[in-house]
Amino acid sequence: MVEAPPSNRATMPAEVEMSIRDDQGNIRAEIILAIQTAIRAEDRDTLSRLAGDLHEADLGDIIEALDADERPRLVAIMGAEFDFTALTEVEDSVREDLLEEISNEEIAKGVRDLDSDDAVYILEDLEPEDKQEVLANLPGPERVALERSLDYPEDSAGRLMQTDFIAAPPFWTVGQMIDHLRDSADLPDEFYEIFTVDPAGQIVGHVSLNRLLRTQRREKLQAIMDEAEHVALATDDQHEVAELFKRYNLVSIPVVDSGQRLVGVLTFDDIVDVIDEEADAEIRALGGVNPDEELSDSVFETAKARFSWLFINLLTAILASGVIDLFKGSLEKMVALAVLMPIVASQGGNAGTQTMTIAVRALATRAIGSGGAPRFVVREILVGLMNGIAFAVVMGCIAAFWFANAQLGFVMGIAIIVNLVAAGFAGVLIPLTLERFGVDPAVASGPFVTTVTDIVGFFAFLGVATLWFGLG
Numbered sequence: 001m002v003e004a005p006p007s008n009r010a011t012m013p014a015e016v017e018m019s020i021r022d023d024q025g026n027i028r029a030e031i032i033l034a035i036q037t038a039i040r041a042e043d044r045d046t047l048s049r050l051a052g053d054l055h056e057a058d059l060g061d062i063i064e065a066l067d068a069d070e071r072p073r074l075v076a077i078m079g080a081e082f083d084f085t086a087l088t089e090v091e092d093s094v095r096e097d098l099l100e101e102i103s104n105e106e107i108a109k110g111v112r113d114l115d116s117d118d119a120v121y122i123l124e125d126l127e128p129e130d131k132q133e134v135l136a137n138l139p140g141p142e143r144v145a146l147e148r149s150l151d152y153p154e155d156s157a158g159r160l161m162q163t164d165f166i167a168a169p170p171f172w173t174v175g176q177m178i179d180h181l182r183d184s185a186d187l188p189d190e191f192y193e194i195f196t197v198d199p200a201g202q203i204v205g206h207v208s209l210n211r212l213l214r215t216q217r218r219e220k221l222q223a224i225m226d227e228a229e230h231v232a233l234a235t236d237d238q239h240e241v242a243e244l245f246k247r248y249n250l251v252s253i254p255v256v257d258s259g260q261r262l263v264g265v266l267t268f269d270d271i272v273d274v275i276d277e278e279a280d281a282e283i284r285a286l287g288g289v290n291p292d293e294e295l296s297d298s299v300f301e302t303a304k305a306r307f308s309w310l311f312i313n314l315l316t317a318i319l320a321s322g323v324i325d326l327f328k329g330s331l332e333k334m335v336a337l338a339v340l341m342p343i344v345a346s347q348g349g350n351a352g353t354q355t356m357t358i359a360v361r362a363l364a365t366r367a368i369g370s371g372g373a374p375r376f377v378v379r380e381i382l383v384g385l386m387n388g389i390a391f392a393v394v395m396g397c398i399a400a401f402w403f404a405n406a407q408l409g410f411v412m413g414i415a416i417i418v419n420l421v422a423a424g425f426a427g428v429l430i431p432l433t434l435e436r437f438g439v440d441p442a443v444a445s446g447p448f449v450t451t452v453t454d455i456v457g458f459f460a461f462l463g464v465a466t467l468w469f470g471l472g
Contacts, residue, residue: 020054020058021058026061027058027061027062031050031062032062032065032066034050035047035050035051035066036067038050038077039066039070042077043077044077044078047074047081048078048081051074054086056085056086056088057086059083059086060087060088060089060090061089063086063090063094063098064091064094068097071094071097071098071101072098072101072102075102075106080109084107084110084111084122085115085118087122088122095122095125096125099122099125099126104130104133104134105137107122107126108135108137108138109137111123111134112138112139112142115162115188116142116149116161116162116163116164116264117149117160119146120149120150120159120160123146124150124159131150135147146163148263149161149163149264152234152235155237155239156235156236156237156238157232157235157237157238157264157266158234158255158263158264159238160270160274161234161255161263161264161266161270162264162267163263163264164188165188165191165254165262165264165265166181166188166191166195167197167201168196168197168221169196169197169198169199170196170198170204170205170220170221170225172220173217173218173219173220173221174215174216174218174219174221174224175217175218177207177212177221178212178213178217190267191209191252191265192208192267193206193207193209193251194207194209195254195265196222196225200259200261201261201262202256202259202260202261203228203231203254203256203260203261203262204225204227205222205225205226205227206225206228207221207225207226208226211224212224230244231253231256231260232244232254232255232266233256233258234255234256234263234264235258239274239278241253241266241274242271242275243365243366245271251267251268252266253266278364312447313450316451317454319451319454319455320345320451320454320458323454323458323459323462324341324458324462326462327462327466329471330465330466330469330471331462334465334469336399336403336405336408337461337465340399340408340412340461343395343412344412344416344419344457344460344461345419345454347391347395347419347420347457348419348423348453348454348456349423349449349450349453349454351384351420351423351424351427352422352423352424352427352449352450352452352453353446353449354427355380355383355384355423355426355427355428356426356427356428356430356431356449358427359427359431359432360441360445362376363432363441364442368432373432376428377428377429380424380425380428381421381425382424383424384420384421384422384423384424384425385420387420388416388417388418388419388420388421391416392412392416392417393413395409395412395413395416396409396410396412396413399412407468407469408465410468411461411464411468411469412461415460418460419453419456419457419460419461422452422456422457423453423456426448426449426452426453430445430449430452431445434448
């Protein structure tokens with residue numbers, strides 16, 4: 001919860017004499033209205049009181065709540081008081097549109113005082129010529145550091161890292177290190193560890209701050225440092241680095257270049273964003289939604305992005321309908337089959353989706369180790385069999401009572417067992433196969449699993465019914 005500074009309360013409008021967010025965690029409508037009013041009046045003093053001291057996450061939410069034409073005006077009116085870190089908290093499309101409305105000179109002023117990782121996050125969205133112009137307006141050392149980070153591949157540790165860190169030779173004493181931290185004005189705003197490097201700048205180890213402060217001044221850093229067991233290459237994929245953080249409960253991790261020279265550091269707050277983005281992308285992919293789709297996208301862009309997924313599902317639906325067409329004679333002779341048929345397919349589809357979700361998540365988190373896949377497949381098949389028997393009894397009784405036909409209930413039960421076993425098999429095997437061939441299972445598994453459960457469900461139910469009742 002963020003509150004306005006006490007010194008400003010006497011002059012702050014009555015509508016903002018409250019917490020910024022309501023009980024649901026949303027920015028209060030009164031705050032948005034007050035800011036919009038100040039923008040229209042070009043009232044810089046009011047905007048400074050309302051938004052000048054906000055946390056970047058709160059300011060980011062306010063920016064997204066404003067109309068598109070109000071966002072650049074907010075930046076222009078606030079001037080140097082606008083915190084460009086807030087642009088890392090908004091949707092990509094909002095940030096890109098806003099940056100197009102701001103001059104490159106103003107962008108350079110805005111990113112000059114940001115942490116290097118936040119500056120890179122903003123600059124990487126710019127067009128190449130705009131990016132070069134912004135970099136040209138930055139001081140030499142900052143420009144070189146940002147250019148080096150921008151040279152690393154997208155979604156790599158090098159793009160995500162902070163280039164501001166504290167390193168010292170291992171022969172320094174604790175006293176020297178503490179004095180250096182006290183006397184140096186040019187230090188990162190936040191840090192958790194001191195890194196030790198050799199004369200070539202190669203990482204040797206690290207010392208946590210709590211251990212540094214609890215050790216006598218005469219002790220050397222090399223006596224209290226831990227070896228750098230977990231180190232990320234600047235070219236490593238950021239999702240792989242996130243796995244290191246999760247697996248070993250890390251607070252920070254040094255980033256080195258190909259020569260093992262220390263070039264940056266990643267901290268847990270950076271990794272939380274990576275994990276959140278990865279989870280969000282997986283959820284979207286499982287639902288057939290483009291991972292880059294945002295609420296600020298236009299209707300046309302959203303419809304276009306979703307069309308391909310819906311088209312694939314249309315093709316699979318036509319394929320399933322083709323199976324039904326094979327048994328149209330049986331359906332004409334026994335109408336009850338048409339009534340019960342969707343239930344078999346639906347149960348299989350739901351069971352397949354459950355298994356597929358678990359499988360995709362297990363692959364994403366690397367929970368399925370080498371040799372664990374066969375056991376996972378068998379487990380899901382047995383789960384499908386057990387649930388199949390249970391629902392076969394339930395639905396078989398319902399079908400027998402519904403149509404006063406015990407044999408129909410038996411056929412229904414057999415079909416459900418077959419389809420739920422097939423759902424368990426397909427739900428885990430399809431993602432594993434796609435992963436092996438380098439295809440994202442979160443994106444591609446859905447249509448395949450649905451197709452299998454529909455076809456097997458229809459074929460099992462109609463096929464068994466045709467044979468049992470002699471409807472062919």
